[in-house]
Amino acid sequence: MLRLHRPALLVWGAYVLGMAGWMLWLRIVTLDGVRRDSDSCARNGGCVDIESAMSYGTALSTIGTLVSYLCYGVAAWAGAALIGRELERGTAQLAWTQSVTPTRWLTAKLALPAVALVLGTTVLVLLYRSAWAADRSILGDEWYYPDPMVNRGPLLVAYALCALAVGALAGLALKRALPALAVSLGFMVWFHLWLDELTPELWPATTLTGTAASRLPMTAEQLDLGAITATGARVDDLTCFDADADIDYTRCVSGKGFTDLYAEVHPESHFWPLHLMTTGIVLAVALLATTATFLLLRRRAR
Numbered sequence: 287m288l289r290l291h292r293p294a295l296l297v298w299g300a301y302v303l304g305m306a307g308w309m310l311w312l313r314i315v316t317l318d319g320v321r322r323d324s325d326s327c328a329r330n331g332g333c334v335d336i337e338s339a340m341s342y343g344t345a346l347s348t349i350g351t352l353v354s355y356l357c358y359g360v361a362a363w364a365g366a367a368l369i370g371r372e373l374e375r376g377t378a379q380l381a382w383t384q385s386v387t388p389t390r391w392l393t394a395k396l397a398l399p400a401v402a403l404v405l406g407t408t409v410l411v412l413l414y415r416s417a418w419a420a421d422r423s424i425l426g427d428e429w430y431y432p433d434p435m436v437n438r439g440p441l442l443v444a445y446a447l448c449a450l451a452v453g454a455l456a457g458l459a460l461k462r463a464l465p466a467l468a469v470s471l472g473f474m475v476w477f478h479l480w481l482d483e484l485t486p487e488l489w490p491a492t493t494l495t496g497t498a499a500s501r502l503p504m505t506a507e508q509l510d511l512g513a514i515t516a517t518g519a520r521v522d523d524l525t526c527f528d529a530d531a532d533i534d535y536t537r538c539v540s541g542k543g544f545t546d547l548y549a550e551v552h553p554e555s556h557f558w559p560l561h562l563m564t565t566g567i568v569l570a571v572a573l574l575a576t577t578a579t580f581l582l583l584r585r586r587a588r
Contacts, residue, residue, distance in 0.1 A: 287320025300405040309413040324425050343426035350433030353410050357449035365470035370463040388583050403446040429557050430507035432482040439561045444568040449474050451575035488563040491550040499549035500527045512551040
């Protein structure tokens with residue numbers, strides 16, 4: 287089994303080491319250079335070294351995307367090479383006629399990749415969290431962006447395991463490598479993008495009114511903004527959100543005939559509830575795909 291998985295394990299190990307090395311370089315070397323440039327710029331007139339800050343933020347954003355979407359590659363490999371190719375060539379059926387039962391064959395096929403994925407993604411999560419949180423004054427992705435939402439916790443691990451299960455199910459159902467690759471990859475792309483859109487709805491938002499609604503913290507994810515009329519209806523009018531002083535706010539609201547302003551937001555404290563709710567959905571899909579794979583295998587092996 288180790289010989290069979292050797293090429294995939296080597297590629298996965300190289301990928302993890304590459305991403306880990308890149309993040310460590312950013313965290314230790316690049317960030318230190320950005321801070322030195324900013325300090326030097328501040329001593330010479332109080333300027334801000336935007337170019338250095340953006341270079342760090344852009345590099346970290348690129349890493350975040352590569353890490354977040356690794357489940358696509360896992361699904362494609364699991365569907366095409368891990369299961370689909372074995373059934374297409376008949377090597378799986380040959381193994382079943384020997385001393386290896388179909389259930390044991392599939393368990394061994396999935397166990398080693400699952401362990402490697404859990405270990406590798408855990409390392410990537412820990413390093414990404416360190417690099418992302420190193421200095422939030424530097425430009426970069428906010429906590430509610432899709433990539434940090436995935437990469438800063440167990441959701442990344444869940445996506446990798448889900449992709450493995452979906453790929454195995456597609457390979458077993460289609461019994462051909464290329465169709466299984468296409469189906470498993472297509473499903474994970476759709477599922478990932480769909481959950482990115484759904485995530486803000488998985489936890490109740492916080493409603494702010496008055497001046498608190500018009501002076502939101504930079505770290506808050508804005509879901510809905512507007513004004514409240516005398517009848518209690520909400521209207522999409524952002525005119526009074528530009529008022530800086532309290533007296534300007536009061537004049538604007540009364541002049542427009544509004545009673546208040548409102549803002550539906552997710553504060554930064556909502557990261558873990560949103561993250562864990564999404565993780566639960568992904569793990570549920572992974573469990574369903576795994577169960578369906580073993581049930582289908584039992585039916586096919588009769």
